[in-house]
Amino acid sequence: MQRFNKIIIASLGLLMMVLFIRYSPEILKLMVSLDSFRDYILSTGNLGPVMLIFFQVLQTVIAPIPGEVIQIAGGYIYGTYVGMLFITAGMLLGAIMAFYFTRFVGGSFIENLLKKNKFQWMAGMMENKKFSIFLFIIFIIPGFPKDVFIYAAGLTTIKPLKFFSILIIARFPWLLASVSIGSNIYHKNYVSTAIISGVSVLAFALGWIYKDKLINKLSLFKKSNSGS
Template identity: 60%
Template sequence: MDRAKKLLIGKILLAILGGIAITLTIKYLPYILEITTSLDKFRDYIISTGRFGSFLFIFFQILQTVIAPIPGEVIQVAGGYIYGVPLGLIYTTLGLMIGGIIAFYFTRLIGASFIEKLIKKKKSNWLLDIMNSKKFTVILFVFFIIPGFPKDFLIYVAGLTPIKPLKFFGILLISRFPWLLASVGIGSNIHYGNYMSTIVISLIALIAFVLGIIYKDKLISKFSQGNQVNEQM
């Protein structure tokens, strides 16, 4: 079987899986949002599934990465709250990376035109500017590591660029890891009643988030203008 046929089969399978996932998500989204907006509700639900709990938790993290409305912070904090730091971090990271692979290849294989239309519809033309930048990998790392940016959507955007998959997933893992660790650590400290540690980590995360929100537009403008200057030169 030649490469073109394999690619076509891959696209068809991905489209079928995507259609099933979208249908199920639309049907169960109200319930999913209900249990993922509370640590205790989410923990009780995961534990109630017994031995399948860890797989279900990873599935929720995948779902959160692929579908933005699901609150990622609750899922990640719940990882530490339910499993502690080591296992919680492994499950959360695994879910993030699998979700990232799905989102990246969805764009690269079948969803490029859809994502481009969505960017224009949201009036996020700055994304189109940074995509063509020679410093795209650096920009991507900065945007991933600073709180306040649309990280999950950036995964779809990266699929529009010629960036090598292994390079992209390396950037995703390294840049997101510190905040995953912080979130899982908060969840674990809440579970064990280490409230001082929880407060300290939460304050650091909150300050970083506020700074990210404050300087987000300036960073976007700087990188976008920088790319335009390079193109003119």
């Protein structure tokens, strides 16, 4: 029964991919700006929280969707604490779908994806005994392909509870930062908005600039560790 439930979850993730492909122009147009996305969520009335969680799930399952717009909108509409609750719930639910999609449905697809040069470094780290440490580093540093790693983790033997705990702990600070920006914009706390935005942008820029160097170091650590 438990396996059946996981397959259902993975199948829902596959369904969301199909829906995104079908309605991607409308979805991306909706999330071009914070105001348009906020107006749409508010227009759904009591279903607003459900729709916000749905879009965060969709962003986690489908990487090209701009997650910052959704997360900032969550804080703008519902405040820091409630908005963070909805965003975290959506991120976790989307991660569960992506993880079990790989583990029970689309493993061969992800394996073929990791054989491409762009993702070979990722495949190498998955073979390391310290994969959990690598995951934490990947998830906490801005600029890394976090959503792809959620799919990739489904190919490993990592225990789901351990994986999702690492995911939540590592991503929490930056999710909170995005939601806080939205809340501060709503309350016109522009100084706080500027400070949090500045720190976030700087962290993302540094993560993006030094991403390749860090990947090389992690790869070297993987080789030295496996050879010892």
